[in-house]
Amino acid sequence: MVGFICHICGYAGINQLPWGIDGKSPSFDVCACCGAEYGIDDLTKLGLLHYQREWLSNGGKWFAQHEKPNKWDLIDQMGNINTIEKSYLPYYLK
Numbered sequence: 001m002v003g004f005i006c007h008i009c010g011y012a013g014i015n016q017l018p019w020g021i022d023g024k025s026p027s028f029d030v031c032a033c034c035g036a037e038y039g040i041d042d043l044t045k046l047g048l049l050h051y052q053r054e055w056l057s058n059g060g061k062w063f064a065q066h067e068k069p070n071k072w073d074l075i076d077q078m079g080n081i082n083t084i085e086k087s088y089l090p091y092y093l094k
């Protein structure tokens with residue numbers, strides 16, 4: 001599955017930009033992997049880091065288990081975060 005990338009877990013299957021084209025309009029969608037709700041769980045940089053840390057400390061488990069790819073690798077997926085175009089990030093990460 002190819003789509004936009006979650007800036008919390010690196011999942012590359014998001015259907016629309018989590019924070020809109022302007023980086024200021026959260027979609028309020030929920031990531032199938034980490035379960036973050038954009039605009040709620042990542043409203044601030046501190047909130048994003050807290051959510052990400054909690055998700056990882058709980059084993060990085062999939063929120064929507066039925067959407068988890070067969071050969072999923074957490075480390076590979078987290079690497080996707082570094083490939084996100086800056087214009088696609090929330091305003092506070094640009």
